[in-house]
Amino acid sequence: MAGAGGSRATLPKDGGTGRGLELEPAPGGVGCDVSTFPPANFLSGETWTSGEGGESGAELGSDRLLLERITFGPSYADRAMMAAIGREAYLARQLAYETIDDSALEAELSARYPWLLMSVPEMVAAWVEEIDVEHAEVAITRALRSPRQLFERVVEMWNDHFNITSSGLTMAWTRAADERDVIRAHAMGKFRDLLGASARSAAMVIYLDNARNVAVAPNENYAREVMELHTTGVGAYTEDDVREVARCFTGWTTHLPNAGDQALTFRFDPALHDDGQKTVLGHVIPGGGGITDGETVLDILASHPSTARHVSARIARHFITPAPGSTLVDRLAAVFTASGGDLREVVREALSRRSLAHARPKFKRPFHFAVGVARALQASMTYSGQLRLKLAQAGHMPFKWETPDGYPDRTSYWAGALLWRWRLAASLMYNEMTGVEVDVPGLMFGARTVEQVAARIDSIVFGGAMPMTTRLLLEEYLRVNRPSNGVMAEALGLAVSSPEYQWF
Template sequence: MSDTPNSQRTGPVQPARRAHRHGAASTPAVGADPDAALLDADDAMHLLIRTGFAPAPAEIGPYVGLTRAAAVERVLATTRVDAVTPLPAWSAEIPLTRAQRNALTPEARRAAQRQRGQHYDELRAWWMREILITPSPLTERMTLFWHNHFATGEDKVPEPLLMAEQNALFRRNALGSFATLLHEVAKDPAMLLYLDGASNRKGKPNENFAREVMELFTLGEGQYSQQDVAEAARAYTGWGVDPDTWRYVWRPAEHDDGVKTVLGKSGTFDGDAMLDILLGEPQTARFVSAKLWREFVSDTPDPAQLDTVAARFRASGYDIKAALGALLVTPAFWDERNRGVLVSSPVEFIAGTVRRFEVGYASTAMFAHTSAALGENLFYPPNVKGWPGGVMWINSATLLARKQFVEQLFRATEATRPRMANSMMKTVEIARAGAPASGAMKPQPRAMPGGMRFDLDGWLGHYGLTADTVPGLSAQLQMQHAILPLAPVDAIAAGSSAGAYLEALLMDPVYQLK
C-alpha cells in the first residue's frame, strides 16, 4: 500500500497487496525457520479471521509477538466439545410416536408442520447466538465445516431435534478423530434419513449413502467405480431409524452378510468394516486435507505442502487437530499472496461484523434470516454437496444485501433502533427476489424482532476518533489494516468523517474477502 490515502484517489483501483506493514516483522530472514517468525498485527488478524469470525480489537493483541507455531497452538488450545448456550426448550421434549403422528387430524397435522418450521427457525437463531458468543470461534467454524462436508438438512429430516443432535455430534468431534466422526455420522439418524440409509435393506440396497460417502466424504470423484458403490451399499444394509424414538437401530435380519468386493478387497463386510476400508485408503487423508486447505488457505492447494499435511493427518490416526495444526503452519497459509483470496460466507460476514464491532442485539433471529437471504440457510444446505462457497456466495442480489446490512449497522443507534426490523426485512426480500430457487432460500418472510446497537464512537475511540472527526492519513491506514485484508478498491471522498470513512471501508468489495 502506498502512502497516498485512498480518499485522494480519483477513481476505483484494482486490489493491491499490502506493501506497508506495521508492527513486528513477520517475514523471516533467508534461511531462518519460518515457524520462528513473529506475528505482527496483520498476521494476528489473518490467523484469527481465517480460523474464526473476525476478532474484536482486544483479541488481536495477545497474538502479536508470538511465533507462528505458538500462535497456532494458542488457537487450537481454545477448542471445545460442547456448546456454551443451552438448546431451545423444545429439544428436551419427547417426539410423537408413529402412531401418534398417524392419528393427527388434518388441522393438527398442519399445526405440527408450522411448529416444525418455527423450531427450525429457533434452532438457526440458537446456532447464530452460539457463533456470536463462543470463546472458541474455531470450534464453530469447524462445526460449520462438518455441517457442509456431511451435508444434511431440513427438507428430508422431519424432526429438528435430530439436526440439533447432529450439530452436537459435529461440535463434539470438530477437532477430534475424523475416523470417529465418520463412524458416528454414518449412523446418525439425520444422515440415515437424508441419504436414505434407513431404507437400505438386504435384497433392495439403496446406493445413496454408499456413493456419497465415497465421493463427498472420503475419496472424492473418480476414485471408485459404480461396482464399488453397489457392493458397498450391501455392507450398509441393516442400519435403520426407529420410527417411534427417531433413534438408530440395528436390524440384523435386513443386513446382507454375503461376500462383497470393494476397492479390491473382499469379505463379509458390514457397514463399520466398510468405513474402515475407506479410512485405510491414503486418498481419504488427502481428500479431506484438500477440503481443509480450500477452507482455510486458498482455492488451489500447493501439492507438496498438501502432501505434508495429508501425511501428518494419516500418521496421527486421523486427528483433525493435528491436520489443522500442520495446515496452519505451512508457508502457504502465511504467504501474502494467499491473503484476501477467499470470500467470506454469509455466516462469516454477519458474525464477523457483529463480533469485530462488538455490536449489541436483542435477538439473533434476524442474523439467521439474513444469512438465509444471502444464501446460507443453516440446517438447510441446497443439496447433498452442501454450499458451493467461494465466488458463488456473491451475486448482484447478495452483494446488495450485504451492503444493506452494513447500512443497517450504521443506522443502529438508540434513536433509530425501531427501524431495524423493517429495514432487515427489506434486505431479506430484496436478496430473495434475485436469488436462485434452492433449499438455501426456502424461508418465507417473517417479522424480525430486536435490532442491532453499534457504539460507533466507542469503536472509533480505539483510534482516538469520534464519528464526526476527519481522520488523518495515519488513522485511515490503521482503520484499513483493522478492517480489510487488502487495500480498498473504491475511492473514498476526501475530507470524509471517521464514521463515513469506516462505512466506506465496509462497503468496499474487499470487505467481503478474508
C-alpha cells in the same frame, strides 16, 4: 481503564495532519482521555494494543492472515490477545479449544434454547417446534460470540462436508443432534470417529435414505455420497463399489418417531441386512458380518489414501486457498495418515507458517461476512433471528443447503451478490435489526477529526490495514457530509462494503 488489564491502549495512527473538520463529539466525550478506547466492555479482561505493535510488516501481515483464517472475522479482542500472547501461543490456545472457557455463552444458549441439552427422544416427547430456525440462530450466535473461534470454523467446515438439510421436524431434531453429537463432538478428533458417528447419525441415515436401504432392494444414496463426498472423492471407486457398499449398509436404520425413549435413534435391523459376501474397493467382506459390514467399509474408507487427500484438500480449501496445489495437499495428507486421521493435527499443519505460505485470498461467504461485520463492530447481539433472516435471503442460512455437498465455497457463486452485502451493512449500521446493536458513538469515542475517525474505522474494520484508496474515499465522505454519529455509521458501513473487506 477498567478491564484494560494494565496494558495501555495505543490509538491507531491518525496519519493525517489533524487539520480535518471536527466531527461532533461523542456524548460525554469532550476532552476525554482517548486512551479509554476501545470501550472496556468488550475487552473482557484481555490486554489490548493497536495492531501496529512493533513487529515487522511481514510478521504483522502473517499474524493478521492467521487471525483472519481462524476466526469469523477478527474482533479487537482477538487482535489484542494475539498481540499480547503472540502468534504461536494464540494458535496453540485455539487448537486446544477445550481449555477456552465458553461456559457463559453455552449457559445462555441452553437457557434460551433448552433443546440444546435434549436427546432426540426428549425433543420428540417435548415436540420441540421451530427448531430448524432456532438451530440456525444458535450457529450464528456461536460464530459471533464464541471465544473458541477456530473450533467454530472447523465446525462450519464439517457441517458443509457432512451436509444434511434441516427441513421438517424429523430432520430438524435429528440434525440438531447430529451437529452436537457428530460434528461438534468429533470436529477436532479422529476422522474415523467423525465418520463413524456420522454413519450412525439418525439425521444422516434418514437424509441419505439409508433408512430405506434394505437387502431386497438396496438404496445407493448413502453408499455413493459416503465415498464421493465424505471420504475418497470420485475416481477411487466404481459403480460396482457403490452397489456393494450399499449392500453393506442395508439394515442401518432408525427407530420410528413413536418409539418412545428410542424415537429417531439409530437402529440396526438384521432382518433387513444383506448378509452375503461383498467386495468393496478390492477388499472381500465375508458373509454373515451383520452390522460389522458397515463398520468394515468405514475402516476401509477412512484409511484409504484417497480419503487422506480428499479430506486434506477440504481443510486446505477451507483455511488456506481456494485451489490448493498437490504439494500442500500431500503434506496435509501425510499428517493425516501419520496421525491416524487426527483432525486437530491436520488443522494444526494447515495453520502452520509453511502451509499459510500457500494462502490466497478467499472470498467471504455471506455467513462469514455477516458474522464478521458484527464481530468487527462489536455488535451486542441479544437475538440472532434478524441475521438469520438476512442469511436466508442470501441463500446461506445454516443447515438449509438442499444437497449433500454443502454450501459452495466458490467465489464465482457468491461474488455476484454484492448488493446483499451493501444492504446488510447499512441495516446493521442504522441499527435496523432487532436484537443486534452497534454502538457507533462508543466505537468512535474520542475520535474527532476526519482523519481520526477514518483511522478509527481502519482500526476497527481492518486492524490498521485499510487500503489507502478506501481510506481517502472515506475521509472525503466524512468531509463533505454533515458530521454526525449517523455519518460515522455510514462511513463504517461503507468500510465493510468495500472490495477489500469481502476477502479474508
